[in-house]
Amino acid sequence: MITAGADRWALFVDDWFMPVTMAFGSFVAGSTSQGGGAIAFPVMTLGFDIDPRGARDFSMMIQSIGMTSATMAILWRRIPIEKTALLVAGLAGAVGIVFGLEVVQFWFESTPTKVFFVSLWLAFGVALWTINRVKGSIKRESLADRNLGTLICLVLAGFVGGTVSGLLGSGLDIFVFAALVLGFRVCETVATPTSVILMASNSVVGFLWRLSGGGGEAIAPEIWNYWWVCIPVVAIGAPLGARFISNRGHLFVVRLLLVVIVAQFLGAVLIISFDGPLIALAMATFGLGVALFLLCWRWGRHYA
Numbered sequence: 001m002i003t004a005g006a007d008r009w010a011l012f013v014d015d016w017f018m019p020v021t022m023a024f025g026s027f028v029a030g031s032t033s034q035g036g037g038a039i040a041f042p043v044m045t046l047g048f049d050i051d052p053r054g055a056r057d058f059s060m061m062i063q064s065i066g067m068t069s070a071t072m073a074i075l076w077r078r079i080p081i082e083k084t085a086l087l088v089a090g091l092a093g094a095v096g097i098v099f100g101l102e103v104v105q106f107w108f109e110s111t112p113t114k115v116f117f118v119s120l121w122l123a124f125g126v127a128l129w130t131i132n133r134v135k136g137s138i139k140r141e142s143l144a145d146r147n148l149g150t151l152i153c154l155v156l157a158g159f160v161g162g163t164v165s166g167l168l169g170s171g172l173d174i175f176v177f178a179a180l181v182l183g184f185r186v187c188e189t190v191a192t193p194t195s196v197i198l199m200a201s202n203s204v205v206g207f208l209w210r211l212s213g214g215g216g217e218a219i220a221p222e223i224w225n226y227w228w229v230c231i232p233v234v235a236i237g238a239p240l241g242a243r244f245i246s247n248r249g250h251l252f253v254v255r256l257l258l259v260v261i262v263a264q265f266l267g268a269v270l271i272i273s274f275d276g277p278l279i280a281l282a283m284a285t286f287g288l289g290v291a292l293f294l295l296c297w298r299w300g301r302h303y304a
Contacts, residue, residue, distance in 0.1 A: 017048065022062060022230040041169055042264045045114045046271045052113040052168075053105065053216070054223050059169025060206040061219075061227045066234030067200035074193045081194045082186055084146055085154055085176060090201050092158030093165070093172040097206045100166015101215035108167065111272065112281055117168050118268040119282045123289025124174055125261035127182065127297065128254060139187040153179060158198075165202050166215075173199035178293055183300040188254060 021043045040062065044055040074081065108116065143150060157179035164171025173195040180191040210219055272278070 017043075018226045019229050019233045022066070022233045039260070041117060042114070042267055045110075045117075046267050051220075052108075052110050054220050056105070056167065056169040057210060057219050058223050058226050060165070060203045060210070061223070062230050062234055063170070063199060063203035064207045065231050067196055067203060069235050071197045071200045074196060079193045080141060080190045081197060082142055082180060082190055084143055084150075085180060085194055086197055088151055088154040089158030089161070089172070089176045089179075090198055092155040093162030093176075093198060093202045094205045096159040096162020096164075096172070097166045097202055098162075098209055098214070099159075100163040101206065101209055102166075104163055105167050105215070111278065113167065114268060114272060115274075115278050115282050116285050118265045119285035120164075120289050121174070121261050122265045123286045124178060124293055125258050126286075127178075127290055127293035129258055130294070140185050141187060141190055143184055143186065150184070153183060162202055165199075165206060169203075169206075170199060172202045178296060182293055182296040185300055 018040075021040060024039060040059050041052070041055045044050040044058065045052050154176070157175045158172065161172035161175030164175065176198055177191050177195040180186040180194065181188055186194075206215075209215060274282070
């Protein structure tokens, strides 16, 4: 469990790399559609060889603090958000993350989980880059309509994203962001704070589920230590990120996302020893991911 009293300060000596990581991760979490776990997970699993399930737990735990702080900043500053997506995808995501924790996480071993993570995020980055090269794309401040088809799409994005969150610690944010931006043509500057709030709520659900004894073995003691030393950092960094991005255009948001995504993938290529099955998994995940995101974009052309 969490160490007590003055002993907690000693944790900064041994676990200094986590506050340093989350200083950047929390800022990214508040300013883009990627949660802080999208930075913490690859650093922990690729850079420090921490078990993916422990990194997943840490991601949910720290996002419960950082992204909730960013949510308060978003609401306080009255930054535009898409409320229908929050409600519908949020509820579906809560179901999805429990499904991911109780079922899907046991389908993957350690190294394949890392490869799946970076390949899926790279697929989204390629799709986003390709689409933003299209001139004259329609950008909306909110959903054009809220019919049954729209609600079904939000439920699917929420459930799939929540399931991925149960495996990787984040996922709901990027799937709903993709649905809003690629499918429904909602501007990135609205979709980003919406995804931040969604990932905050999803992280709280996942954290509480793990605390209740769900999702396998109890949270490891060292994960609690990492969480403790990072709390002061993310409580400040995430709101600063939300404030920073509120006055930026959608192309700035896209470029920042792409830099983070490419850095994650290159780190994996340098650290992981790819054999045949891992290469196949990376190619399959990347190919299917790009196809899924571009299909969402093509459907959005009809929606527009």
